Amino acid sequence: MxxxxxxxxxxxxxxxxxxxxxxxxxxxxxxxxxxxxxxxxxxxxxxxxxxxxxxxxxxxxxxxxxxxxxxxxxxxxxxxxxxxxxxxxxxxxxxxxxxxxxxxxxxPGEEEAALSFTGATYQLDQGSGPFLVVDIGGGSTEFVYGDKKVISAKSVNIGCVRMSERHLINQPPTMDQITSAIVDIDIAITQAAVSVPINSAKSLIAVAGTATTVAAAALDLSKYDRDLIHLSKISADKVHKVAQMFQSMNKSEISALPYMHEGRVDVITAGSLVLSRVMAATGVVEFVASESDILDGMAFSLIN
Incomplete structure (x- = not known):
């Protein structure tokens, strides 16, 4: 041990x-x-x-x-x-x-993606693969595809902090701000799709704070509950509705949500928009929210 x-x-x-x-x-x-x-x-x-x-x-x-x-x-x-x-x-x-x-x-982004893949999939039934693991961070989003091991990975600069600072200056954002963010996000997803077969996975696993907060919103939790969020399945329709909900709210309204961490209030709108565009681009009907992520992959890396 x-x-x-x-x-x-x-x-x-x-x-x-x-x-x-x-x-x-x-x-x-x-x-x-x-x-x-x-x-x-x-x-x-x-x-x-x-x-x-x-x-x-x-x-x-x-x-x-x-x-x-x-x-x-x-x-x-x-x-x-x-x-x-x-x-x-x-x-x-x-x-x-x-x-x-x-x-x-x-x-590098590709190593970040590989570690996230290990952390996100080690608890999963391998029969539900191949997997596409999407890690929406603050500065970048990683796309990694694989089964028992990573086959391909790509990191692109469409994290929730970066998109907030670059596009979604107001809360609620203007339609022009949302449109410019969507253009930026979709270009990056297209770039990722050159290296990663984003439409070929059997299961989409989304990790990190944006994805788990969207899951908490979709589940309408009365508080942030890691156990209820972990491995929950969230439909694409709910993701799109949650993203639209955040786009319509001001900061005080977002802050008042019982599952919302105070450090995500000003970036969750951008993060949820990234996840919504990922769901649209991949065409999947749902994603699996995972509380296991790059940290778990890093831990395993120290004993291998």
Whole structure:
């Protein structure tokens, strides 16, 4: 039995998982998240804002306290879209090293996709494959196709933070803003489809906060319930209706939803629009919402 700690730092959130793993046996010890918006302004400026770095390093310090209280054999820290794009990424990387004494891995989109695929599918019946795993993050969205292993993958820059900053400036957004976002999103999905057979999967699995929040909305939950969301099946029709619902609401109305994390209030409209356009492009009738994702894939990577 090996106990590992893995940290995934994206554009919107930073997340920690501590797990005990033995072979294919996986036991979650701790899973926690903080919304830090590391990617604040990165799409426009190609650099981290000092405030964003400070917020994220404070979260890293809190994660260190948790890790120190739990004896772990290995630690892995991966950073994704925002860190890939930021020219001053070393300010962040050096700060993490000073706190945790680990090297931040700035992983390419295709590796991010592969790790998400492993995490999203290890609990699933292989008879429901081949799978298309879609990971809508803050800065990018990963498309990965495979069965027992990854066959093809592509990362495109249509994350919920990036689309919010680039297009959906108002809440509710204007029709012109929605239209320009759809054009951007559809172009990126078309680019992904060149590398990934997005129309060939038997099951579409969607991971990360956008997908699970859309699932919570579709299920009309009275609070965010990870157990009820995990492996729930959400129809394409409900996804489109949820996306339209968010487009019609102001920030106060979105914030008042009982399942809504405060750090997603200003980006869920863009994120749900991305998921809606993915559903339309793939033609699938439903997606499976998975609470297992890149963190789980990272954890397994440490014992293989």
């Amino acid at each position: 090996s106990q590992v700690a893995v940290i995934d730092c994206g554009t919107n959130s930073i997340r920690l998982l501590i797990a005990e793993i033995s072979g294919s046996t996986f036991k979650e010890v701790i899973r926690t998240m903080e919304i830090v918006r590391l990617g604040q302004g990165v799409d426009e400026n190609k650099a981290f804002h000092p405030d964003a770095i400070n917020r994220t390093l404070l979260a890293v310090k809190s994660f260190k306290e948790i890790i120190d209280k739990n004896k772990v054999d290995k630690i892995r820290f991966c950073a994704t879209s925002a860190t890939r794009d930021a020219m001053n990424r070393n300010l962040f990387i050096d700060g993490v090293r000073d706190i945790l004494n680990v090297q931040v891995e700035v992983i």
